Amino acid sequence: MALLPKSLSRVIESFERLPGVGPKSAQRLAFYLLHVPQEDLDQFASSLENLKRNTVLCSICKNVTERDPCVVCGNPNRDTRTVCVVEQPTDVLSIEKTGKFHGVYHVLHGSIDPLNNIGPDEIYIADLLKRIKDAHYPVEEVIVATNPNMEGEATAMYIQKQIDRLAEQNGSVIKVTRLAHGLPVGADIEYADEVTLSRALEGRTAY
């Protein structure tokens, strides 16, 4: 490694820590950046610097946002009686792209994954339940749009049980639905195309 200038090896190491980037790609990216004009590099650096500084989690839905509440929660035209629960902020983008959903979201930031020690308390499930419990206009439907894999299913089942319990305590009726089949098993919501996702949303089924 002594062959490489420190400034270069540091960038390589940073790239290596990114998901899906191996040592070879990290090297290639770092060397590529050497050819980029200084001005563009400065812009890149300042975007990175502000990435976390200028974003917060929406206090209502936990989506990543520049202002709190986020544009969805702050929009009076959205129907707060329907809450769509997703694993990641990128899932919100995918569902918004379909233009078929007019409710609000709740972002869990993960899924229940016992093998990796991620239980219900490690993701934003308690916030979801509290939100439903305290809702000004009662929530009528919760669409659980977690990914169709083992962790997503486990998360969906857990949420459904908790909401059923909550509804029972409150003496209310809350419909819990799951996205329809058509989403390939094991595929992430994030990568589903708009048509497939629209169909899955329209054909959602109750538990």
Ligand SMILES: [Zn+2]
């Ligand atoms: Zn929000």
